[in-house]
Amino acid sequence: MRIYSSPLPPVHLPEVPIFDYVSCTEGSSLYAVAFIDGPTGEALTRRDVLRTARNFARGLMHLKDLSLLPMRRGNTVTILSPNSLAFPIATLGLIAAGVRVAFASSASEVKGLVHVLRLTGSSHVLVHPTLLSLTISAWRSLGLNDNDAKARTILLASSSMAPVVWEDSYIDIDQITSLAYVHASYEGQEFSASSASKLHTNLDSVGTTGLPKAINLCHSNVTSVLAQCSGAWTYYDPSQDHIIAVIPFFHIFGGILLLFHAFKTGVPVVVMPTFEPLSFLSAIGKYRITVACLVPPLLDLLALHPIVDRYDTSSLRIAIVGGANVRESSILMAMKRHMREGVSLQVLQAFGLTEMSGCVSFMPPGHILDKIGSVGLLLPNVQCRFVGTDGIDVPEGEPGELWLKGPNAMKGYLNNPEATEAAMASDGWFKTGDIAKQDRDGFLMLIDRKEDLVKYKSYQVPPSEIEALLASHPAVADACVIGTYCTEEKTELLRAYIAPRASLRSQATSVTEFVKAIQDWVTDRVDDYKRLRGGVVLVEAIPRSAAGKILRKDIHTAMRITV
Structure with a gap:
């Protein structure tokens, strides 16, 4: 067994609740x-957030006063909302009340x-008003009548929000928070390190196929990863930095880095409800954003x-990119473009999984060029x-x-012992x-998903290697490589799906000519067993997730280009 430890010094692991x-x-x-x-410029101080979250936690224990289903410690509550100022208050308030939190997209x-x-067995849903009808439909699908659904639904919004349509007088978090002044006495959540695993649940999609799994993350998982991130990432200056939160808080990347870690380190976060290019770019200038946590499509922008x-x-001085594989060309072009503007932008890759509480490695500044393509060093x-x-462990x-x-490793998948x-x-x-x-320096390099490897005869070919090569072709806008089984040869063959750049494809006289040119170009640059023997298919676009991951299961349904 070959075990490699992080080259970074170990950090002290706290044994306290997240809140x-x-x-x-x-x-x-x-x-x-x-x-x-x-969008509005409204700001919350640390005092605002902590005070309101505590009052919200107090109010949650008295929901019966508002004709809602009572909530108890140990219940699970799902948050369904885009980013908003109410999101961190609700999350911290639920945690302070000893309630398990599940996040839905x-x-x-x-x-x-x-x-x-x-x-998750959620007893309640905290929902943004724009998603209320979806929530009611879900409750109905679970057999609840509208009155029971209403008793389990809380609007994740302030009463002063506009424009908001308050349907049938649904209760909002302001009304629950106000209960704290009626019931002044409150006992803080009970906590011990031995029971912490039952107090916090995070939900996120695992992979790009099937329904999401619920992942059990305990208080010590989250506090550990926050301490580990602080040990690996010492480059924030709370007096100077502003971080933009365009990645959703409900995603583990956004929840850990933008909600918890930024709040812990004291760096202000500019909250964007959704990603819209013009609003995103405008906010960078308006708020003098210095740090952006991005997924690959945003880096490409x-x-x-x-x-x-x-x-x-x-x-902008730092862009932290994670969530999917990042093209080296995108890193270099983003840095070069901003360097021309007199800015030293550092594009740093990070790697994380929900099962590891969101973070595994960070690329430290200073190694961008000599370690390009790496996702950095393991967390302490x-x-x-x-x-x-x-x-058996492979050679070094x-x-x-x-x-x-x-x-920071999970305890397992909720109610899924087989997957665990x-x-x-x-x-x-x-x-x-x-x-x-x-x-040898401890820098980690991701190659591909094990399940995505194409098995050609006795070889295993990482699709990402061929995809990266194709992406360097001037006529290719995007590419996806999969294995297609050949019954005659009794093996998988590599097939490429390519979204061409329209302006350059037009230079070819036909699709057939263009496809042959691509195949020949690849053949000249790869080993024999990596050739595109399964052919090349032209499509309008490569299906990708919001984080930029290729949705290989959907590639067969991509609209083909035939003329």
Whole structure:
């Protein structure tokens, strides 16, 4: 067994509840701004957030006063909302009340929300008013009548919000918070390290296929990863920095880095309800944003889109990119573009999984060029292994399945023992399903998903390698490579789906000519077993998730280009 530890010094791991841990920030005034609403400029100080969250927690214990279903410690509550100033207050308030929190995507449809509510056993939903009808439909699908659904539904919005239509007098968080002044006495949540695993649940989609799994994250998982992030990331200056939150808080990346960690470190966060390019770019200039946490499509916007030139992005100094594989060309183009404007923008990759409380590694500044393509160094207190298909650790520097262990590792999947058993080794190692390797300096390099490897005869080919090559072709806008089984050869063949750049494809006389040119171009640049023997298919667009991950399961339904 070859075990590799983080090269970063270990950090002290706190044994306190999440609320207590993020509430205590050395050197940050209670009157310092914590969150700013991007569209309106409304700001909340740390004092505003903590006081309102505590009052909300008190009010939650007296919901019967408002004709709502009573809530008790140990209940699970789902939050369904885009980013807003109310989101961190509700999240911290629920945690302070000893309630488990599940997050659902604001892009959910009825079927997906029903799955979340059923899987987590949620007693209530805190929902943004724009998603109220979706929530009621989900409750109906679970057999509740409208009165029962109403008793389990709380509007995640202030009564002063506009424009909002208050349907049938649904209760909002302001009304619940006001109960704290009626019931002044309140006992803080009971907490011990031994029982912490039952107090906080996070929900996120695992992979790009199927319905999401509920992942059990305890208080110590979250406080540990926050301490680990602080140990690995020492580059914030609360007196100078502003972070923009365009990644959803309900996503583990946004929840850990933008909600909890930023609040803990005292860095103001500009909250954007949704991603809209013009609003995003305008907010960077308006609020002098210095740090942006991005997914690859947003980095591509900064690197390539001509509209960026119309906006002042000169304040940006750091872009942290995660959520999916990042093209090296996007990193270099984003840095070069902003360098031309006299800005030293550093684009740093990060790697995380919900099962590891959102963060596994960070790229430290200063190694962008010599370690480009790496997702950085393991967080403090994290260990890893690289395991071959035979279950034996591979030689140092060779690729293998990445196995992880650390205080931020999940306890398992909620109500899914089969998935837990498949993902967790008997000795506590989490099997990520990612093929990766590490260099002698400890920098981690992700290669591909284990399940996505194309098995051609005795070889295993990472699709991402061929996709990166295709992306460097001037006529290719995007690409996806999969394996297609050939019954005659009794093996998988590599097939590429390509979204061409229209202006350059037009130079070819036909689709057939264009396809052959691409195949020949690849053949000249790869080993024999990596050739595109399964052909090339032209499509209008490659299906991707909001985080930029290729949705391989949907590639067959992509609209084809035939003429």
